Amino acid sequence: MKAAILVFPGSNREGDVAKAIELVTGRKPQMIWHGDGDFEKTDLIVVPGGFSYGDYLRCGAMAAQSPVMAEVRKRAAQGVPVLGICNGFQIVTEAGLLPGTLMRNEKLKFICGDVHLRVETSQSLFTNRYQAGQVVKVPVAHAEGNYFADEDTLKKLEDRGQIAFRYCSSDGTIDTSGNPNGSIRNIAGVFNETKTVMGLMPHPENAVEPMFGGSDGKALFESLVEALS
């Protein structure tokens, strides 16, 4: 699996994603600077976390209009898989590749720590190495992760199985106690209609080695290798 990782001014998790991908593929991903309108064809494009363009105007709004994202939109339309993590999730929603948006956390605080997620489907490029209903533990680190979409959009997302992950308690219960940021219906990650684009606020790339607190995120990258190699 050949992967490209986009780098914007203010990105800061690109190295972590690169390590996670190298761990499961044995090859280093390409790093693509935001001003590059063209880059080598790859099997996967990753939009990493950070604070692209200082979060000016709205998180992800500036990055969504950068030259590299125009190319990503084109490739996503051709079916090239795109994974947006944290700020990358904000960028791909701002770019119109995923429905909804990420708002300020309900309690207005930056949150940093482990959360539990329920895997909503194993039927995707990104989640085939998980079981539907499985509870995993991965870290979050964000101030704007409060997912919002209008009722019509939510209904469509649920009817078409486009919810990837929901925040939950450690036993898998979906309620407010397991919801760290106020996301509507506890949504932590979503797919586009064709399930070739996925965005999520938590950081699976920071949960790939037991030494660093857990490895529940590794299966996400293994799923991609399984589907794209």
Add this chain to the structure above:
Amino acid sequence: MKGEMKARVHVTLKNGVLDPQGKAIGHSLNRLGFAEVGDVRQGKFIELELAETDTAKARARLDEMCRKLLANTVIENYSIELVG
């Protein structure tokens, strides 16, 4: 700049979209003794200079700017005001 026009764009959250920052501001005002303050909604104010003399054209372009960048229409409304 000849034919310069100024525009003011207000971006606000749509009704029904929770505004935690507005709420926090409201609570602080109440705590400061401004008991008359009820619901508070927070937004953005953006002032732009335009090299344009035709107000209809300016409005159409501003509308496009709002839709493409200045506002996120999933959660925000915008209004455009042309000055001078």
